[in-house]
Amino acid sequence: MFKRISLALAFVTLFSWTLTSVSSAYSSSNWMGSLPANTSLASLSIPGTHDSGALYEPINGTAKTQDLTIAQQLNIGVRFLDVRTRHYGNAFTIHHGAIYQNQNFDDVLNAVIGFLNSNPSETIIMSVKEEHTPANNTRSYEETFKSYVAKNPDKWLLTDHIPTLGEAKGKIVLLRRFDMSQTPYGINATAWQENTTFNIQNAAKMKIQDYFKVSDKNKKWTDVQNMYNEAKTQNPSWLYLNFTSGYDPGWIGIPNIRSVKDFLNPKVNSFFTTNTKGRFGVSVMDFIDEGTAAKIISTNF
Template identity: 50%
Template sequence: MKLSGLSIPGTHDSGARYDSPYYSGTAKCQDLTIGEQLKQGTRFLDIRCRRINNRFTIHHGPVYQKINFTDVLDYCYDFLNKNPSETIIMSLKEEHTPSNSNMSFEAIFDSYINKNPTMWYLGKDIPILEIARGQIVLVRRFHAARTPKGIDANPSLWENNSSFFIFNGSQILRVQDEYEVSDTHQKWSDIIGLFSEALNDRNRHVMYINFTSGYSGLIPNIPSVANEINQELTSYFRHSPRGRYGSILMDFAEESKNRLIIDTNFINHKS
């Protein structure tokens, strides 16, 4: 089974556990640490790195999240070493403006990966689970001079605040990332629209990535969207049949919703 053929719980802005000191509700997206997320079923991480002193720090916009990329990798490597049959998909992108760095984002990334290359799957194709076990599968949202380097979703391919396709030969990404939310009913419609596509699409070469996250208001308010959408998700997956729903990237994810999503890979839900 390809990873694109599964229902996979994920987190949006996985390292964002701290709010702006000036505006509440504008930066924090998760309650759980990366380690806790993995233990509670999250398998798709959305990691945002800022270049500082030729190293990666974890940011949400300008807000430093009090962890660095080394911490993220320590959580991931520890989890995979203890659970070698598992895999982690990691979307990685650059966040905010670089500071005191003369190395490219790719070069800094390589400096981390070269320390533990066997822990990474950097192929351009979406792997089957058997190949990916024990490794981090990279979804690359940054430019790379040397390829292949992960499943290509670089910034020139990723559309802003939109639903879109990325075509990489036989590999296809189908993404819903409409994060500016003026109406949560419309956002929910966008989410379940992609669920329906994934459920009815027999092409297992298509990786569905469905962001349930977003913000509302002129001053971004993340919890106002998450509170409503997370209730809808719980209700939806309590009664959903077995099938492929894709990778579902949530704000404030927790074990009960993760379990409902995971179960759609194995059992038929009954209302």
């Protein structure tokens, strides 16, 4: 009898130790490093942010999309950044529409590269798009972008296909939403469509849900769920970008970002409370929080 009790206690101890080991195998700052190097970025569930640098607004609900800085987003596990840059004075400033976000592209890159230096097992997919009107420039947007890459060329992965974690480790994977005369140069997303769900098929195959002018919040949630379900069951080599973000145009035309966030974010959190394992693509969120990011990440393990 005592032998059985001892064996039972040993089993419980081993089981508890195993659970502890599994649960502590990764953290929000190094979760990609706990996955096999041959894992494609397309086969993951990845927390991301829409208008990642938009922390300021003149009127509540009109421009701010995040509470967390870029550095804070990366620390909670975000691995997809949506960076909007205005070409001004042969440099890039960070904008949401016409609103300057009190930071420049150098600030974003310093945060990202600093994070990668501290966490070399990770990679960041960075979508770069030109925003607002250019001014006071003597060179093209392309030339200015290349000048930023030239400062830290070893930190950029400019392949046109969707890489594996091993290929992308410690690097910024460019998802390019601006024209280049030199190609291939990053994952080509210049065929982006406005306010809809669409495919891009070139060296990298992608499906994007970006219904952002949200006059019908229930339709938006249906679109988000459809993308999650498709990502889990179809096109294993495709990169799914699922924007849970958007704004309510309002009856007098003043956009309201927070009303969409208040409706959608709890539903996303609930979805990942129920759907705890599988490949769900990139969730590109407004006002992401640590709890939701952790639930998205955990589906990979």
